[in-house]
Amino acid sequence: MTRVFAVAIVLVLLVPLQQYGDAAPRDIHVIKHVIIIMQENRSFDHYFGTYPGADGIPVKDGKPTVCAPDPRSGQCVAPYPDHHDENGGGPHGAANAVADVDGGRMDGFVRQAEAGARGCLNPFNPACSESATPDVMGYHDGTDIPNYWAYARKFVLQDHMFEPNASWSLPAHLFMVSEWSARCPNHNPSSCVNALQAPGLPPDFRAGRPASQIRPPIYAWTDLTYLLHNNGVSWGYYIVAGTEPDCEDDAKVDCLPVRQDAKTPGIWNPLPWFDTVNADHERDNIQPIGTFLKAAKSGTLPAVSWVTPSGDVSEHPPALVSTGQTYVTMLVNAVMRSPNWADSAIFLAWDDWGGFYDHVVPTRVDQNGYGLRVPGLVISPYARPGFIDKQVLSFDAYVKFVEDDFLAGQRLAPRTDGRPDPRPDVRENMPQLGDLARDFDFAQPPRPPLILPVKPPTQLIAPAKR
Secondary structure, eight states, X not given: OHHHHHHXXXXXXXXXXXXXXXXXXXXXXGOOEEEEEEEOSOOHHHHHTTOTTSSOOOEETTEXXXXXXXXXXXXXXXXXXXXXXXXXXXXXXXXXXXXXXXXXXXOOHHHHHHHSOOOOOOTTOTTTOTTSOOOTTEEXXXXXXXXXXXXXXXXXXXXXXXXXXXXXXHHHHHHHHHSOOEEOSSSOGGGOEEOSSOOSOOOOGGGOOOGGGOOOOOBOSOOHHHHHHHTTOOEEEEEOSEEOSSOSSTTOSOOOOOEEOTTSOBTTBOGGGBHHHHHTTOGGGEEEHHHHHHHHXXXXXXXXXXXXXXXXXXXXXXXXHHHHHHHHHHHHHHHHTSGGGGGEEEEEEESSOTTOOOOSOOOOOBTTBOOOBOOEEEEOTTBOTTXXXXXXXXXXXXXXXHHHHXXXXXXXXXXXXXXXOOOSSOGGGOTTOOOGGXXXXXXXXXXXXXXXXXXXXXXXXXXXXX
16 A cells, blocks of 8 residues: 555656656746847836836826926926827936936936937937927826737736946947946956946947048957857847937937948947957857747747847837837747747846836946836746736846856856956846846746737827828
């Protein structure tokens, strides 16, 4: 009887394992493919400020209890629903971040939008007119962005995801791939110095200078691809061809378009300028978006993917909200239809707040950040369904997750990564930073795909015909 009982116990214990093969996934290593989709310039309150259960716009009796002063009118502007597909936003450099936060009062948004340098070259940009009413206090809801809200309901919404740096897009993208934004006078990593607002900037190809006078920036410090390469972990950085989503002068709201593709280094394609990428002969890992879609279809995605938009699909004002949602839905659907879906984690975020209102005071970790709050979503077969993650997070958490999953917890740390640089701290180890692993239940049966229409019906108001 004892032997029969023991066999029965073993059989019972093995039943839940059969659906996974030899062993049930119990930890982070069930994830074999990490896909980071980075969109542009939206704050958390701007997209999810009315999402049920989230730390959204404070209200009492159905009315917002917060506002931002308007110097022009003398009124205080409360958040309001804005169903326009085309938005303007406001300036979003380091000085603007400080002014928007305003010592924790979170009330500088309208003032900064009105005072921002316009440099208007596109008369149809709603942020350009000096007499225009800023729309930075406007917000969208689930009737405007139904697919993003559907992902939040079915998977994970992060309501304390902060931009890693308190400034604009280029530093945000540098932190995303390297955990630092620096300026380097030469190719010695020890020469680099902290640069929150003005790291090595791309050459201005629009200035008409001779090619002999154009000098690309030097990114000599260590990036994540260096650790991935040394450990034989595959990666890809995928670019949508077109134009850059933002101005290379971050103080401007509008500018002439700058060409972007996989072979053109730029603000959203900084890896070609990293010494490590060139030394490792991995510039070919920077590829057009079509390569990502083909790899998803064939089930050959690399372990780590970054996906970067062009201006038209970026949601960076004045790009349309609807166009960005269509593009992101197409990417997510491609992964969900892929053989790789079964072991993938998609991290979706927006690179900075774009001047739009948010009421949460950023958590301070060092002289670089955090910046203002942005939307964050986790989409995976193992994501906790309908979970709102209230941990303090930033894009540093993406790097930490990749390191924990594929690199046995190795960090971009000067003392241990074999390539020391003078970065001020190891961002992945900051005590304020949460752990993305908590957004997953690796013991649950893998969840099926959620294929959504790429052009869902919305209440968005199309811009006037031009």
